[in-house]
Amino acid sequence: MIEEKVLVESTLQGDISAFEEIVDAYKNRLFSFLVKLTLSRQDAEEIMQEVFIRAYTHLEKYDERWMFSTWIFRIALNTYKTWQRNAKRHQTLPISEEIVGRTESGNPEKAFEMNELRREIILLIQSLKEKQRIPLILKYVKGFSYHEIGQILGISEDAAKMKVFRARQTICKRYLDRHRGDLS
DSSP: OHHHHHHHHHHHTTOHHHHHHHHHHHHHHHHHHHHHHHSOHHHHHHHHHHHHHHHHHTGGGOOTTSOHHHHHHHHHHHHHHHHHHHHTOOSOOOOOHHHHOOOOOSOHHHHHHHHHHHHHHHHHHHHSOHHHHHHHIIIIISOOOHHHHHHHHTSOHHHHHHHHHHHHHHHHHHHHHHTTGGGO
């Protein structure tokens, strides 16, 4: 965190290599986050480039009271929302194993069941409205605290907790609705 402040100050004083270090430190995390939102590596790459351009051009507005990661992820989220509005991307999203992850199993039947469950969870996450999907990804995929999620989304910590809770509740309800007959 102290190193980030030094890098920000150096960048503001014209040291381009300092900003390159910031890019190197955040490019993988931002790319991963954006892939989970867009479900497209190409779109995520395009948005990420815009994020770094915006971060560089607005670096003087960075408030050191915030964690730098929170600030740059907020820029990423806002850039994604702008991209989504401009591209009018309201179509069904393709399945992405990057969202849920993979598990290995020595038992082929168990591996098949886990793969089916993973696919179903991905579909359930994709079916969430954006206002529930984004906080859920920030919490469980990117590992942000509720406080950080609140800062990224511009809401209170309690509101962030509620959004994640409601997203989980929605996924559970939809899962149970789909499998009501299977449970008897």
